[in-house]
Amino acid sequence: MRPLRLHRLSGLTGLVHNRTVRLAVTGLSGSGKTAFITSLVSNLLNTAGGPGRFPFLRSAAERRVIGAKLLASDDGTISQFPVHDTIAALADDPPHWPPSTTDLRRVDLSLRFAPNGLIGRAAGGSAELRLEILDYPGEWLLDLPLLGRSYHEWSRAALDLARRGARGPLAAEWLDFVGRHPANGDGDAVVAQRAHDLYRAFLAACRAREQLSLLQPGRFLNPGQIADPSLLWFCPVPFAIGARARPGSLGAIMEARFETYKRAVVQPFFMRLARGVDRQIVLVDVLRSLNAGEAAFTDQRLALETILEAFRFGRRSPLRLLFGARIDRVLFAATKADHVPALQRDHLEALIANLVAVPTLRASQARARVAAAALASIRCTEDGTDVIDGRKVDVVVGLPQGGSRRIRFFPGIVPVTPPPTGFWGERFTEFPIFQPPRIEGAGGDGVPHINLDKALEFLLGDALA
């Protein structure tokens, strides 16, 4: 493989139908975005001259990819995605996972290929596909729905949610505090900050103890590089129905900060993230939430619906209206499918298809092509069998992170539809974090995966035809 050097786009003479595709990688924190981008880039760089690890990417299998290289981004406002570091993490001894993302990052890739159409062949030339991908902390995605809400609406919905189910006990201290400091009371900055701190601690507990997903605003858990931290010092407060915040009151301080946060932080972020996007992959770690139990599973589903509602496809899509995104292909993918053996991966694919039935319908009405898949960006296991209670069962075999021996892991049966209430009695066995496979220095011969090439064929096949 060629070394990972950055090139500027050089002379384009002689090329035919050059094109740029912006791929939106959408997923909550920990869903596998960084792993997906790392594996995608590393494997694409290995497709020049042959299929590499992408036999189901047609252009690669047909040996039509002539050259693949990283490009220096011409966008001075977004840092480069650290491809070298993420690949180096997999090449380390022992290999390890790249860390969780803390800021917006961008990677641009150029694929030069021989078009297979008549015109392309007749011209005898090559074409260039420029692929642009952004990576970001998954928590921030949940801020998108805030753009369409007033502070009063958001406060009401957030308080409602906080009083229910697994959240209730974790919210007690914050709810008690905001109950004792009414919204129409005097706007005291110290009280506002204390209320914010308690609310943020509540969000952190929802994540750490219950593995919940619908945690807003995103930057309360992952602030990134925010110039003025006081922008974040707000939280929902209870308002009397129909009441407006009196100028100078606690409610008014909170409302002003919420609106500034949306305007100064959320809007510019989505402007950069969603501008001109034409393809989208939505990554969902379904196995983790199944494993964590009913509350986590239901909450992940709610978070996903909230995001996809904001992504609503078609002409009236907020993303299109606000940022000019025209998404015409969407792939919903259940990630980390190497935690389960082959047959269960089919179940996983059926389950994700089922979970996104409504957005799928919406997208296809808007004439977008939609598909569902189960994939593993970085395959850490092999399929095997074991005998449990005298019965032969399918397992996956891999090395747990930090372990010295490979284990045979039986993950249980993945349901093909969202499990009914009774199912949750038999929880999955805790999923191990598997050590990623070790790859050669500069990317070697790519990264092992499951179905990444099929996903890419769906998302980009037409652009490489």
Ligand SMILES: Nc1nc2c(ncn2[C@@H]2O[C@H](COP(=O)(O)OP(=O)(O)OP(=O)(O)O)[C@@H](O)[C@H]2O)c(=O)[nH]1
């Ligand atoms: N077995 C396995 N584990 C994976 C795979 N992809 C991701 N993981 C695990 O999931 C963790 C999170 O993956 P990331 O790619 O960092 O997730 P992310 O969406 O970028 O998360 P944020 O940066 O926090 O938004 C990794 O550290 C791995 O432990 C995969 O294909 N197989």
Ligand SMILES: [Mg+2]
């Ligand atoms: Mg990440």
